[in-house]
Amino acid sequence: MENKKKDKLLLFLLKDLSFPLIVGIACAAIFAGTHMYVIHHTGAFNEIFVVQMLDEGLNGGDYAAAAGFATGFLLARILEGPLVGILDIGGSLLTGVGIGIPAMMLAAGVESPINSFPLALATGLVIGLVIGALIIIIRKIMPNGIAAGGTGIMMGAGNATGRYLGPLIILSAIQYSIPTGIGAFVGGAIFYKFERPIAGGAIIGAMLAGGLFL
Numbered sequence: 001m002e003n004k005k006k007d008k009l010l011l012f013l014l015k016d017l018s019f020p021l022i023v024g025i026a027c028a029a030i031f032a033g034t035h036m037y038v039i040h041h042t043g044a045f046n047e048i049f050v051v052q053m054l055d056e057g058l059n060g061g062d063y064a065a066a067a068g069f070a071t072g073f074l075l076a077r078i079l080e081g082p083l084v085g086i087l088d089i090g091g092s093l094l095t096g097v098g099i100g101i102p103a104m105m106l107a108a109g110v111e112s113p114i115n116s117f118p119l120a121l122a123t124g125l126v127i128g129l130v131i132g133a134l135i136i137i138i139r140k141i142m143p144n145g146i147a148a149g150g151t152g153i154m155m156g157a158g159n160a161t162g163r164y165l166g167p168l169i170i171l172s173a174i175q176y177s178i179p180t181g182i183g184a185f186v187g188g189a190i191f192y193k194f195e196r197p198i199a200g201g202a203i204i205g206a207m208l209a210g211g212l213f214l
Contacts, residue, residue, distance in 0.1 A: 183209020
C-alpha cells in the first residue's frame with residue numbers, strides 16, 4: 001500500500017502541472033524570507049552582495065541596482081530554463097523573486113506584500129505559479145529535437161563562484177563586530193586547512209563566536 005502511495009506521489013510530481021505548484025511553494029518561502037529581512041533584518045535567501053543592493057534601497061530609497069540586477073537574472077533564467085532543462089534556483093528564484101521583484105515593488109511604493117507575512121506568502125506563491133507556468137509553456141512551444149544541454153555548466157557555476165565569497169563573509173563579520181570577525185577568520189582557516197569551502201567555515205565560525213561573546 002505504501003509503495004502505491006509513493007508511486008502515485010512520484011507520478012504527480014513528474015507531471016507538467018505539478019511544476020508551477022512546486023515553484024510557487026518555493027517562491028512563497030523565498031518572498032517571505034525577504035519580508036523577514038525587511039522587517040526583522042534576518043532571513044533573506046541570497047548572497048551578501050545581492051542583499052546589500054536591497055539594503056542600499058531600504059536605507060537610501062534607490063532600488064535601481066537591486067531591481068535591475070536581480071530582475072535581469074530572473075528574466076534570463078526563465079528563458080534559459082526550458083533550453084537547458086533545469087531552473088537555476090539561485091539566479092531565478094532567490095535573486096529574482098527574493099530581491100528583484102520586492103525591489104521593484106518598493107520602488108513603486110507597493111509595500112503591503114513585503115510588510116505583511118501572510119501577503120508575502122501569497123504574493124510569492126502567485127509569482128511562483130506564473131514563473132512555473134511560463135517555463136512549461138515555453139517548453140511546450142519549443143521545436144522538437146532541441147536537447148537539454150549545458151546543465152552541468154549551470155549547476156557548477158554557483159559552486160565555482162562561491163569560493164570567492166569567503167573573504168567577503170569574513171570582512172562583513174569584522175564590520176559587524178570584532179568577535180564575530182575573529183570567529184569567521186578562524187572558521188575559514190580551519191575549513192581551508194581541511195580543503196572545505198571557506199565560506200561555510202566563515203559562517204559557522206561567525207555564528208559560534210557571535211553566540212558566545214555577544
